[in-house]
Every structure is written in structure tokens, then in C-alpha cells.
Amino acid sequence: MALPPGAGSMSHTLKIGDVTVTALTDGSVTFDPHILFPKTPTGAWAPYYDRFPEYFSGPNFRNNLGSFLFSSGGRNVLADTGFGPHGSMLGNPAPGELLRDMARKGVRPEDVNTVFLTHLHGDHVGWNMREDDSPELPTFPNARYRVHEHDWAHFSSDEMMSGPRAEAMVRSVVPIERLGLLDLMDGKTQLAPGVEAFPTPGHTPGHMSLLISSRNERALLIGDIAGSPMQVTETEWHYSPDWDAGMGRQARRDIIERAVEEDAVVIGSHLSYPGWGRIITWEGRRYWKALD
Numbered sequence: 001m002a003l004p005p006g007a008g009s010m011s012h013t014l015k016i017g018d019v020t021v022t023a024l025t026d027g028s029v030t031f032d033p034h035i036l037f038p039k040t041p042t043g044a045w046a047p048y049y050d051r052f053p054e055y056f057s058g059p060n061f062r063n064n065l066g067s068f069l070f071s072s073g074g075r076n077v078l079a080d081t082g083f084g085p086h087g088s089m090l091g092n093p094a095p096g097e098l099l100r101d102m103a104r105k106g107v108r109p110e111d112v113n114t115v116f117l118t119h120l121h122g123d124h125v126g127w128n129m130r131e132d133d134s135p136e137l138p139t140f141p142n143a144r145y146r147v148h149e150h151d152w153a154h155f156s157s158d159e160m161m162s163g164p165r166a167e168a169m170v171r172s173v174v175p176i177e178r179l180g181l182l183d184l185m186d187g188k189t190q191l192a193p194g195v196e197a198f199p200t201p202g203h204t205p206g207h208m209s210l211l212i213s214s215r216n217e218r219a220l221l222i223g224d225i226a227g228s229p230m231q232v233t234e235t236e237w238h239y240s241p242d243w244d245a246g247m248g249r250q251a252r253r254d255i256i257e258r259a260v261e262e263d264a265v266v267i268g269s270h271l272s273y274p275g276w277g278r279i280i281t282w283e284g285r286r287y288w289k290a291l292d
């Protein structure tokens with residue numbers, strides 16, 4: 001079994017006041033950065049090789065597929081469900097580790113009350129449905145699934161359902177809606193005590209983040225607003241998965257500014273495992289720095 005970079009040397013839980021955060025992973029995927037940053041020359045990443053050694057395999061990215069469990073007031077909110085056991089992602093094999101990782105960490109699928117989907121890209125919905133001999137059943141039998149209504153409308157549109165993102169929708173999202181398990185959100189929504197979803201559009205039309213606030217401590221789950229730790233610094237670099245490039249940049253600037261102002265821990269889907277850190281300033285620039 002391939003552990004993600006950094007696994008074993010760090011704790012996989014974090015306390016934000018009374019909220020316990022458990023880092024989960026579907027494994028990591030290695031790919032050429034040009035696929036997501038077609039306008040950025042390879043050499044532009046070199047200054048980050050020493051700063052984020054866990055994130056690079058030679059010049060290639062080694063991208064964690066992170067999910068997070070937020071436990072508070074007897075409720076368990078699972079944020080995102082990975083890529084799943086669906087072959088290759090960006091041309092490279094995806095491990096589909098999430099359920100094994102949950103088992104290792106003592107998290108049972110039946111304990112999840114809410115599956116919160118930051119957005120409906122295929123690497124965030126992959127384990128929504130069971131992938132064993134009962135593929136017609138949800139993986140999390142006691143959970144309601146939640147997503148912003150703008151993402152559901154966008155990704156279930158005729159145009160998107162005839163494009164390359166349709167496969168994940170057909171396999172992992174539409175069945176949840178057909179089973180009556182999908183609850184759409186139209187704005188700020190409390191999911192558990194101290195765990196609130198709020199819209200951060202740009203990466204997708206209905207991308208949402210989480211504010212964790214408890215006992216005067218704060219964290220922000222930023223989903224794919226920054227799809228790599230380097231984007232906390234390079235907020236302006238064109239990120240091709242963003243649905244709206246300008247809104248994507250603005251969302252990055254805004255959430256980083258907020259994290260600095262509120263001294264919040266920053267948790268991200270594709271930040272280095274376990275996925276949490278703080279924003280530091282060094283020689284006039286901001287960087288994400290992992291917490292262990």
C-alpha cells in the first residue's frame with residue numbers, strides 16, 4: 001500500500017476548539033504540472049522544490065487527494081470523497097485508498113451524517129456510491145449529501161453531461177440525486193456545531209468552503225481554491241481547472257487574506273498531506289506552511 005507523502009510522520013487529527021478534524025486521503029496522483037498550468041514554464045516551479053519536497057517527484061506534481069472528517073456535537077461531516085477506484089486521473093493511476101484509509105483511522109462509513117461536497121469535479125465525488133458488489137447503494141448509508149445548487153445546475157446541464165466531466169456525474173452524483181439523498185444549498189449553511197459551509201465560487205460556479213470556528217479558534221477548508229500549496233503564493237498563475245479564471249484568482253486572494261486576518265488554519269484538498277497549515281510571510285511573500 002502506498003502511503004501519501006508525509007504519512008507516518010505526522011498526526012492525522014487536529015483540534016479546532018471542540019471540533020476534531022481527521023485527515024483522510026484517497027492516495028496521491030503524480031502528473032505533469034503543464035496539464036493544470038499550461039501557461040507556466042517548468043522552471044517556474046523550481047524555487048518550490050526545496051520548500052515543498054513532498055509535493056514534487058522530479059518536475060512532476062505529487063498531488064494529495066484529501067478528504068476531511070469534521071466531528072462536532074455528535075455529528076460527523078465528511079468533506080469530499082476522493083477520486084475513487086476509477087483508473088487513471090490526468091493520465092496516471094489513482095490509488096482509490098479512501099475506504100482503506102478510513103478503516104485504518106477507525107472511521108466507519110455508517111458514522112458519517114453529512115457528506116459535504118466542496119464541488120462536483122471527479123476527484124471530489126469518487127466514493128459517493130459503493131464500488132463493490134452493491135454499486136447501486138451509497139457508500140455512506142446514513143448520510144445526506146450536500147452541494148451548492150449552482151454546482152448541481154452547472155454539472156447536470158445538457159452541455160456538461162455530454163462532455164468529459166459527465167462520467168463522474170453519471171457514476172457518482174446523479175445516482176445520489178435519484179435516491180433522494182442530495183440536499184442543495186443556496187448560501188451559508190451550518191452542517192454541525194462550529195462547522196459552516198459558505199460559497200466561494202470561481203473554481204466552479206458553486207464551489208463552497210467551510211469555516212470551522214470553536215472556542216476562539218478558526219480554520220478554513222478551502223477545497224480547490226488553491227489546488228496546490230504553491231498557489232497560496234502564486235495566486236495569479238492561470239489554473240486551467242478554474243471555471244472562471246478571474247473569479248478563481250479573486251477567491252484565492254480573498255480566502256488567503258481572510259486566513260491571515262483571522263489567524264485561521266488553512267486546510268485544502270490538494271495541500272500536502274495531512275493537508276493543514278498556516279499562512280506565513282517571508283521576504284514580503286505569503287506561503288502555506290504545513291502544521292504537523
Ligand SMILES: [Zn+2]
Pocket residue numbers: 121123124224227269270
Ligand atoms: Zn480537486
